[in-house]
Amino acid sequence: MHKSSEERRDFLKLTGTMGLGLLSAGITQACATAKPVSSLNHIQQQTLIPHAQKFNMSGYGAPKIETVRIGYIGMGNRGSGALNRIVYLENVEVKALCDIRPEKAQEAKKKLENTPHNPTLYSGGENEWKKLCERNDIDLVYICTPWNLHAPMALYAMEQGKHVAVEIPAATTMEDCWKLVETSERTRKHCMMLENCCYDFFELLTLNMARQGFFGEVVHVEGAYIHDIYDSFFDKSKRYDLWRLKENQRNGNLYPTHGLGPICQILNINRGDKMDYLVSMASNDFMLAPRAHALAATDADFKQFANASFRGNMNTTTIRTQKGKTIMVQHDVTSPRPYSRIHLVSGTKATALKYPLPGKISTGHDWISEEEYKKLEEKYQPEIIKRIGELAKKVGGHGGMDFLMDWRLIDCLRNGLPLDQDVYDAASWSAIAPLSEWSVANRSTSIDVPDFTGGSWKNNAPVDISMTKGGNTRIKERSL
Numbered sequence: 001m002h003k004s005s006e007e008r009r010d011f012l013k014l015t016g017t018m019g020l021g022l023l024s025a026g027i028t029q030a031c032a033t034a035k036p037v038s039s040l041n042h043i044q045q046q047t048l049i050p051h052a053q054k055f056n057m058s059g060y061g062a063p064k065i066e067t068v069r070i071g072y073i074g075m076g077n078r079g080s081g082a083l084n085r086i087v088y089l090e091n092v093e094v095k096a097l098c099d100i101r102p103e104k105a106q107e108a109k110k111k112l113e114n115t116p117h118n119p120t121l122y123s124g125g126e127n128e129w130k131k132l133c134e135r136n137d138i139d140l141v142y143i144c145t146p147w148n149l150h151a152p153m154a155l156y157a158m159e160q161g162k163h164v165a166v167e168i169p170a171a172t173t174m175e176d177c178w179k180l181v182e183t184s185e186r187t188r189k190h191c192m193m194l195e196n197c198c199y200d201f202f203e204l205l206t207l208n209m210a211r212q213g214f215f216g217e218v219v220h221v222e223g224a225y226i227h228d229i230y231d232s233f234f235d236k237s238k239r240y241d242l243w244r245l246k247e248n249q250r251n252g253n254l255y256p257t258h259g260l261g262p263i264c265q266i267l268n269i270n271r272g273d274k275m276d277y278l279v280s281m282a283s284n285d286f287m288l289a290p291r292a293h294a295l296a297a298t299d300a301d302f303k304q305f306a307n308a309s310f311r312g313n314m315n316t317t318t319i320r321t322q323k324g325k326t327i328m329v330q331h332d333v334t335s336p337r338p339y340s341r342i343h344l345v346s347g348t349k350a351t352a353l354k355y356p357l358p359g360k361i362s363t364g365h366d367w368i369s370e371e372e373y374k375k376l377e378e379k380y381q382p383e384i385i386k387r388i389g390e391l392a393k394k395v396g397g398h399g400g401m402d403f404l405m406d407w408r409l410i411d412c413l414r415n416g417l418p419l420d421q422d423v424y425d426a427a428s429w430s431a432i433a434p435l436s437e438w439s440v441a442n443r444s445t446s447i448d449v450p451d452f453t454g455g456s457w458k459n460n461a462p463v464d465i466s467m468t469k470g471g472n473t474r475i476k477e478r479s480l
Contacts, residue, residue, distance in 0.1 A: 046174035053454030079144035151176035170426035193426035215347025222344035223259020252437030280436035282312035415470035
């Protein structure tokens with residue numbers, strides 16, 4: 001019989017983490033690329049931390065901000081795309097732009113020519129971003145940097161009295177996940193992870209259908225990030241300082257939130273249910289190490305990877321929730337496969353599946369017809385899609401979901417509304433990476449998912465998709 005999280009924690013405290021570490025060290029590693037088990041003991045230890053919530057950020061609406069003043073850090077692919085979108089919104093001011101590369105900061109400012117925005121530039125030094133955070137005329141810091149900088153920048157920005165929107169993952173370690181939660185609660189500043197897939201059209205449709213009971217009791221969900229970006233790991237012009245190749249020296253489900261975020265909202269994770277424990281399994285690495293080692297012999301920039309090991313091609317992580325629901329999340333960004341985020345919702349009355357496209361609905365053995373699907377789509381279309389869905393498609397950003405995300409974030413800040421994604425989501429969704437790393441290294445042993453909400457998940461309200469409040473942030477037509 002499976003012990004509850006509380007029973008397992010009591011047991012582990014009784015036996016001691018040192019004894020557990022010694023036991024783990026004797027277990028054969030799951031695959032050749034796993035790190036020594038002893039070096040990952042700190043991950044398991046972080047799951048034992050009790051959290052006494054200082055202030056509940058779930059459902060919290062910060063004081064209204066009529067015009068949201070924004071500073072952007074990181075002007076690469078994601079940062080420059082965010083600038084392209086924000087110029088369509090009224091009641092925002094871009095006050096500052098930062099990138100360590102002066103040419104990227106200059107290119108970003110050039111995008112804002114012929115707009116009301118005239119931001120100050122920060123670049124050329126590793127700590128220039130701190131000056132941006134320290135300004136007293138910025139309300140929101142929008143972070144689009146390499147992964148290892150996300151948490152340090154978010155933490156510093158909140159300490160300086162700023163709300164934070166941070167690209168995924170919000171943190172790469174359990175320690176930083178906890179710091180984000182504790183800092184957000186103490187400062188009462190929002191920390192939203194920019195999980196844009198929660199705003200994709202089919203995902204929003206199925207969320208509304210789940211809320212209306214179409215699927216019955218949702219029993220099982222699946223998500224994934226299967227995306228062939230293999231060549232980009234080795235392209236120095238695309239990955240500043242080869243940062244993403246460096247990140248992939250960890251062996252786990254390193255980028256879970258694209259698939260996980262939307263299905264967590266459907267299951268009301270952190271808002272009526274919680275992730276209890278997970279099991280993770282990885283294949284060997286069949287592609288990254290051979291290429292990195294070969295490049296190390298001829299290119300000085302790759303010498304640091306001469307003896308490096310990397311995560312396995314495919315990782316499959318399964319999660320059980322407190323209420324007995326199950327989640328499957330997969331990650332593979334090297335194998336030559338068609339793009340897929342999977343998006344499966346399986347209930348007692350119906351099922352939905354996206355990828356391969358188009359999205360499909362079933363109430364039995366077969367998928368319903370295209371005509372029936374269109375009727376359901378019209379019936380269950382979410383309010384945000386009704387209001388600005390077509391405009392979002394024109395603005396763009398992954399088909400419009402990026403614009404929906406930015407518009408909703410700004411609208412919530414302007415109207416003092418709770419955000420759709422709070423710091424507990426940022427922490428628990430991001431934590432899957434280090435937790436899966438520990439599980440892989442420990443022969444796919446289960447590991448608890450901490451309760452970052454301190455127990456408040458039992459009473460937290462689900463994400464509000466009704467839009468009965470707010471929704472008054474206007475969009476500039478520009479060249480739409």
